[in-house]
Amino acid sequence: DTVLTQSPALAVSPGERVSISCRASEGVNSYMHWYQQKPGQQPKLLIYKASNLASGVPARFSGSGSGTDFTLTIDPVEADDTATYFCQQSWNDWTFGGGTKLELK
Amino acid sequence: QVQLKESGPGLVQPSETLSLTCTVSGFSLTSYSVSWVRQPSGKGPEWMGRMWYDGDTAYNSALKSRLSISRDTSKNQVFLKMNSLQTDDTGTYYCTRDSPRYGGYIGYFDYWGQGVMVTVSS
Numbered sequence: 001d002t003v004l005t006q007s008p009a010l011a012v013s014p015g016e017r018v019s020i021s022c023r024a025s026e027g028v029n030s031y032m033h034w035y036q037q038k039p040g041q042q043p044k045l046l047i048y049k050a051s052n053l054a055s056g057v058p059a060r061f062s063g064s065g066s067g068t069d070f071t072l073t074i075d076p077v078e079a080d081d082t083a084t085y086f087c088q089q090s091w092n093d094w095t096f097g098g099g100t101k102l103e104l105k
Numbered sequence: 106q107v108q109l110k111e112s113g114p115g116l117v118q119p120s121e122t123l124s125l126t127c128t129v130s131g132f133s134l135t136s137y138s139v140s141w142v143r144q145p146s147g148k149g150p151e152w153m154g155r156m157w158y159d160g161d162t163a164y165n166s167a168l169k170s171r172l173s174i175s176r177d178t179s180k181n182q183v184f185l186k187m188n189s190l191q192t193d194d195t196g197t198y199y200c201t202r203d204s205p206r207y208g209g210y211i212g213y214f215d216y217w218g219q220g221v222m223v224t225v226s227s
Binding site (some may be wrong): 014031033035042043044045048049054058086088091093094095096097098099 | 147165204220
């Protein structure tokens with residue numbers, strides 16, 4: 001299985017820029033996708049195929065990377081962005097990362 | 106609009122079988138694939154298996170021996186059955202719509218149901 005590794009948590013102040021990383025145990029080409037999950041809710045697609053913004057997602061969100069290293073960037077961060085962010089790959093079957101919990105200072 | 110809704114029991118006895126139904130609207134099961142994804146509390150999601158648009162199925166190798174996915178296109182429903190449940194099968198179970206086929210399959214999940222919490226306990 002392709003294992004996706006994310007940092008467990010980050011804390012930033014509103015208005016700042018934050019980068020959330022995801023590292024794959026093997027190359028996944030550009031087949032990396034990002035989701036936002038707020039407490040008690042289902043995940044919501046933010047970015048697909050590394051850098052494509054999903055429909056209705058604010059342009060404050062962006063994605064980059066290829067191969068094994070990927071980044072989700074939020075700039076600027078708003079209070080409503082408090083959530084857990086998951087990466088997911090679809091190059092070698094389908095696996096998810098453990099999530100990065102974003103907290104605002 | 107696209108909607109998916111899971112239904113099924115919230116409590117299952119250890120060693121018993123879990124049966125869940127996903128009822129979809131706003132799209133056709135013969136045009137889009139539907140996956141089941143589960144998530145233990147406080148952990149990352151796990152892809153369980155898929156009903157492809159053409160009726161074929163795919164399963165997570167770790168669950169394949171216990172899992173079965175089927176559908177009834179006339180009722181717009183996809184079914185999950187998993188046997189020999191244990192306590193580590195506790196979590197929230199989601200059905201999701203797979204990314205569109207046109208332009209080449211990419212493999213993300215663009216719509217999710219609200220999920221159903223399943224607890225395995227005696």
